[in-house]
Amino acid sequence: MDELTLAPENRIAEGDRETRNEIDRLIDGRRPGYSLPSPFYTSPDFFARDLEAIFASTWIFAASVAEVPEAGDFVTVDIGTYSVIIIRDDDGAIRAHHNVCRHRGTRLLNDLTGSVGNIVCGYHQWTYTPGGELISAGVQAPGFDMACFSLRPVEVRVIGGLIFICLSPTPPEDIDEVAAVIEPYIAGHDIAGAKVAAQSDLIEDSNWKLVMENNRECYHCEAGHPELTCTFFPTYGYAPEEIPKRLQPAYQRYLDAEEQLHENCERNGLPYALVEELSGRPTGFRIERAALDGKGESYTMDGSAASAKLLGDLDTFVLGRASLHVQPNTWFHAMGDHVVTFSLLPLAADKTLVRTTWLVAPDAEEGVDYDLENLTTVWIKTNEQDAHFCELAQSGVSSPAYEPGPYAPTESQVDDFVTWYIERLKAHRDATDSRGE
Helix, strand or coil: CCCCCCCCHHHCCCHHHHHHHHHHHHHHHCCEEEEECCHHHHHHHHHHHHHHHCCCEEEEEEEEHHHHHCEEEEEEECCCCEEEEECCCCCCCEEEECCCCCCCCCCCCCEEEEECEECCCCCCCCCCCCCCEEEECCCCCCCCHHHCCCCCCCCEEEEECEEEEECCCCCCCCHHHHHHHHHHHHHHHHHHHHEEEEEEEECCCCCCHHHHHHHCCCCCHHHHHHHHHHHCCCCCCHHHHHHHHHHHHHHHHHHHHHHHHHHHHHCCCCCCCCECCCCCCCCEEEEECCCCCCCCCCCCCCCCEECCCCCCCCCCCCCCCEEEEEECEEEEEEECCCEEEEEEEEEECHHHHEEEEEEECCCCCECCCCHHHHHHHHHHHEEEHHHHHHHHHHHHHCCCCCCCCCCHHHHHHHHHHHHHHHHHHHHHHHHHHHHCC
C-alpha cells in the first residue's frame, strides 16, 4: 500500500446488512497460507459472529473433573455473553446449566468456583438442585408447574477426565469419534482422580484467534521461551530434512529420547503416534506423545519430575508429554507426574482469558512431594511471554499498515487452525441460510 489507509480487505462496512455482507465477503475471500485480514481480529461484528458460529456451536473445554471432586462443587465459565455452571450433582454426575435464573434472568452464581447444597438465586430465592430442577419458587399463581422451569441445560461430554460442553442443543456428533482416539492417550494419567495443585487466570489484550495461532506454532519458541526450551525441543515443527545445522545436536537428543520413550510407553500400554485432524471436521484435534529434553520427565527447568508421586498406575516418570490440542479453545500436556490444562475464553474482540490448571496425584502433598514454584514456573513464564507476543500482534493487526502475511513451513498448524475456523464459519452460515434466518 502506498498510503497508510485501511485497505478494502481490512474494512467492515456499517449497517446490519452491509456488515453481514462484508463479513461474508471476507470469509469467502480468505487466502490459504496467509494470516487473516484485520477485521477478523479487531471487529466487534466479527467477534459476535465468532461467538455464535464457533463458541456457541462447537465443543469447548470447560474444566477438568478434578475441579469438581464432590457433590455440589462447581465452576463457572464465561464465554462472551454466555455464563455456564459446571457442577457435580448429588448422584456424582457432571452437569452443566446456563447460569441464568428461570424467573427473571438473574445470574445465579458469581464465584468462579465453590460448593453449594442447592443453587439459590440471590434475587428472589428461586432454588434449584445441582441437577437443575426447580424445587422452590415462593408463592406462585395457581397452576404454576415447577417442572417447566428447570435450569436450561448445556450439553456435557467427559473425555478422560476432561469436561467439554456445547452451547448448541444439537452439538457436533463427531465428539464420540474424537473421544475414542483421545482417551487411550490420557487414561493412564487418571485425570479424573487427580487434584488441583494450582490455577492461574491471565487476561490477554488480544483476540482469541491470535492466542490460538500463537499456541499452534513454535517458530517463536527458540528466541521467545527460554524456560520452555529447557525441555521442549526447539526442533518442533521442522521436517527432519529442514532442521537447521545449529539445531542438529538437539535433534539427535530428541531421537535418542524418543527411543527410550517408546519403550516406556509400550510397557505402560500408552499410544504415542501422532494423530492430526485439525481441519475437515467439526471437532478439530491433534494428539501425540513426544519426548522432553533434559531429564525427560516433566516441564521443569531441568526436566526432572516436579512431583514425587506418579499419576495413575504409571511405572516411570520418563513418559515425555502427551500433548492434546482441541479446537477452538484448549491444549493440554500430560506427564508422568502432573497434567497441565489450558483453556482460552473470549471476553471481547481484543480480550481473552487464558486459564491454566496444574493437576497432581491425589495423595501428593505440597511442600513434601512437590514445590509449587518448581511445578508452575515454566508455564507461568511461558504464558506471560505469549501474552506479550499476542498483545504485540493485536497492536499490529489493528494498524492501517497491516496486510496479511504468509505462514512459514513451521506454522502449518496455524494454517490448519485458520482453515478449520473458516470452515466452521461457512458451515454456520449455510445452516443459518437453510433455516431462512
